[in-house]
Amino acid sequence: MPKFNVQQCPVCDGKTFKTFLTCTDFFVSGEKFQIKKCNSCGFKITENIEDEDNIGRYYQSENYISHSNTSKGVVNSVYHSVRKYMLGRKRRLVEKQPD
Ligand SMILES: [Zn+2]
Structure with missing residues (x-):
């Protein structure tokens, strides 16, 4: 399953990141995700997010009030x-x- 890895900061084009925190999706999947922080501008982005075809399952909840x-x-x-x-x-x- 292809996953999107952060190579370049979408805000400042910076190419170096450090791990900001690891968090767990308790709401739907129970999987762990790493949040990376851009070393140049501080933008935070989720590592290893699914591509467009597969990301839908993380939002499959009737209780997700934002949606x-x-x-x-x-x-x-x-x-x-x-x-x-x-x-x-x-x-x-x-x-x-x-x-
Ligand atoms: Zn940046």
Whole structure:
């Protein structure tokens, strides 16, 4: 199964990384993942992520609230208002950045 290994930083094109932390996906797969940190800019990225055809299984959960659009229940409805607000803030933040 092909996996994507970090060779180059997508932010600054840096080529050296160190391990930032190892974490476990307790939510779906139970597998361990390493987070690498770019030595030049500090960007953090997951090592060994699956390619497009295989990554879907890590998101196969009915309980993954970020990917649900149901507004049933108080928690979901509060979550989705906050998500809408935060996405707007993130968009403005990105738009403010100079080229
Ligand atoms: Zn970088």
